Amino acid sequence: MYVQLPFDDLKVNPNEKKRVAYFYDADVGNYAYGAGHPMKPHRIRMAHSLIMNYGLYKKMEIYRAKPATKQEMCQFHTDEYIDFLSRVTPDNLDLFAKEQIKFNVGDDCPVFDGLFEYCGISGGGSMEGAARLNRGKCDIAINYAGGLHHAKKSEASGFCYLNDIVLGIIELLRYHPRVLYVDIDVHHGDGVEEAFYTTDRVMTASFHKYGEFFPGTGELRDIGVGKGKHHAVNVPLRDGIDDATFKSIFEPVIGKIMEWYQPSAVVLQCGGDSLSGDKLGCFNLSMSGHANCVNYMKSFGVPLMVLGGGGYTMRNVARTWAFESGLLNNVILPSELPYNEYYEYYGPDYKLDVRPSNMYNANSPEFLNKILTNIIANLEHTQHAPSVQMNHVPRDAEDLGDEEEDTREAIDTKGGSQQARDEAIQPVNEFYDDEDKDVGERDVSVQPTKSELTAEEEKELEAMNQDE
Ligand SMILES: [Zn+2]
Numbered sequence: 001m002y003v004q005l006p007f008d009d010l011k012v013n014p015n016e017k018k019r020v021a022y023f024y025d026a027d028v029g030n031y032a033y034g035a036g037h038p039m040k041p042h043r044i045r046m047a048h049s050l051i052m053n054y055g056l057y058k059k060m061e062i063y064r065a066k067p068a069t070k071q072e073m074c075q076f077h078t079d080e081y082i083d084f085l086s087r088v089t090p091d092n093l094d095l096f097a098k099e100q101i102k103f104n105v106g107d108d109c110p111v112f113d114g115l116f117e118y119c120g121i122s123g124g125g126s127m128e129g130a131a132r133l134n135r136g137k138c139d140i141a142i143n144y145a146g147g148l149h150h151a152k153k154s155e156a157s158g159f160c161y162l163n164d165i166v167l168g169i170i171e172l173l174r175y176h177p178r179v180l181y182v183d184i185d186v187h188h189g190d191g192v193e194e195a196f197y198t199t200d201r202v203m204t205a206s207f208h209k210y211g212e213f214f215p216g217t218g219e220l221r222d223i224g225v226g227k228g229k230h231h232a233v234n235v236p237l238r239d240g241i242d243d244a245t246f247k248s249i250f251e252p253v254i255g256k257i258m259e260w261y262q263p264s265a266v267v268l269q270c271g272g273d274s275l276s277g278d279k280l281g282c283f284n285l286s287m288s289g290h291a292n293c294v295n296y297m298k299s300f301g302v303p304l305m306v307l308g309g310g311g312y313t314m315r316n317v318a319r320t321w322a323f324e325s326g327l328l329n330n331v332i333l334p335s336e337l338p339y340n341e342y343y344e345y346y347g348p349d350y351k352l353d354v355r356p357s358n359m360y361n362a363n364s365p366e367f368l369n370k371i372l373t374n375i376i377a378n379l380e381h382t383q384h385a386p387s388v389q390m391n392h393v394p395r396d397a398e399d400l401g402d403e404e405e406d407t408r409e410a411i412d413t414k415g416g417s418q419q420a421r422d423e424a425i426q427p428v429n430e431f432y433d434d435e436d437k438d439v440g441e442r443d444v445s446v447q448p449t450k451s452e453l454t455a456e457e458e459k460e461l462e463a464m465n466q467d468e
Pocket residue numbers: 185186187271273309310311
C-alpha cells in the first residue's frame with residue numbers, strides 16, 4: 001500500500017486567484033517568554049518582515065484582528081483558568097502559588113509581561129480568520145501568531161496557554177458541518193485532538209514524532225471515541241523523516257480524508273519544528289518538504305485557515321512561513337532574500353531555503369506501510385461523508401453499545417467540550433443563515449487596518465521591487 005513518491009519541484013498556478021486574508025499584530029514580536037526559553041514570538045515578526053519585503057502585501061489583504069475577549073476565550077476554556085491568565089503577572093505571581101500548579105504555569109509555560117495580551121492576539125487572529133472564511137470574505141486566512149495546539153481546557157502546556165485553534169474551529173462550526181484539522185508540527189496536536197475527540201464534526205489528523213517525545217500522546221490506535229470514533233487520525237513517526245517520505249505518507253492519508261470525510265473547511269497547523277535543524281525537533285524536512293503539505297492542502301480548493309505553531313530555529317521558521325505565504329498567493333518567491341530589518345539573521349548565504357541534513361531516516365517503508373494500511377482501514381468508517389451531518393447517523397449494532405459508554409468515558413476523562421456544544425446545536429439549515437448573527441459570533445463587518453505599512457514605505461518597497 002505504501003509507495004515512495006518522487007519529490008518534484010513545487011508548482012503553483014499564477015492564473016488562479018485566491019483571496020488571502022493575512023492577520024498580523026505588530027505587537028506580537030515584543031512578547032518574550034524569558035531568557036533562554038526556546039519559544040520566541042520574535043520569529044513571527046521576522047516572517048512578517050520577509051513577507052512584506054517580498055512584496056506579498058500587494059497580493060493579499062492584511063489585517064490586525066481585534067484581540068480575543070475573555071468571553072470568547074471561555075467558549076473553550078474554563079472561566080477560572082481564563083480569569084487566572086488575565087490577572088497573573090510576574091509581579092503578583094506569589095499570590096497565585098496554588099493556581100500555578102493547578103493550571104500548569106511555571107517552567108515550560110512561564111508567566112511573562114503581557115501574557116494575556118499575547119493570548120488575545122493569537123486567539124483573535126484565528127477567530128477572525130475563521131469568521132472571514134465563514135462569511136465568504138476570503139478563501140484562505142493566515143495567522144502565524146496562532147497554532148498553539150497544546151493548550152488544554154483549563155491548563156497551559158508545551159509553551160501554549162490559549163488554544164486559538166480550538167477557538168477558530170468552534171467559530172468555523174457555526175457555518176461548516178465538517179471541519180478537518182491537519183497538524184504538521186513535530187509534536188502531537190494533543191490539545192485540539194482532545195477538544196474534539198468525541199465528535200464527528202471535526203476530524204483531527206496529526207503527523208508527529210512519537211516515542212520518548214513530548215507530549216507522549218498520539219499513538220496510531222488513538223482514533224476517537226463515541227461519535228468521534230474514527231475521527232481522530234494519528235501518524236506516529238520516527239526521527240529523520242525526509243521530504244519524499246513525508247510526502248508519501250501525508251498525501252495518501254490526506255487524500256483519503258478529503259475523499260471520504262469531505263470537510264467543508266480545513267485548518268492547517270504549520271509548526272516549523274518539523275524542519276531540518278530545528279532546536280527541539282528531530283525531523284529532516286527541507287523548506288520545500290514542509291511547504292509541499294501547504295501546497296497539497298491548498299490544491300483541494302476548500303476554505304483554508306493556515307496557522308503557525310512550534311519552530312525554534314527562528315531564521316528557518318521565518319523563511320518557511322514566508323515561502324508558504326508565497327505559495328498560498330500562487331507565487332514561488334525567488335531564493336535571493338530581499339533586504340529586511342533582520343537580514344543579519346540569514347547569513348552566511350542570505351537565501352530563502354532550509355536544506356535537509358544527512359541524518360538517518362528511521363522510518364522504513366515497512367513501518368510506514370503498517371501505519372498507512374491501518375489508517376486507511378479506520379477511515380473507511382467515514383466513507384459516507386455526506387450523511388455525516390448534525391443528525392444521528394445509524395451505526396452497526398455492535399457499535400451502538402460501545403458508543404454511549406465510550407462517550408461517557410470521554411466526557412469524564414477528555415475535554416468533551418464539543419459533545420456539549422453538539423447537543424445544543426441548531427438544525428442543519430441554519431448553517432448558512434447569514435441574516436442574524438449568533439450570540440457571541442465574531443463580527444467582521446468592520447474593515448480592519450488595511451496594511452501595516454505607511455504610504456511612504458509602500459512606495460519605497462514598490463521602487464525596490466521594480467529595480468530588480
Ligand atoms: Zn512543536
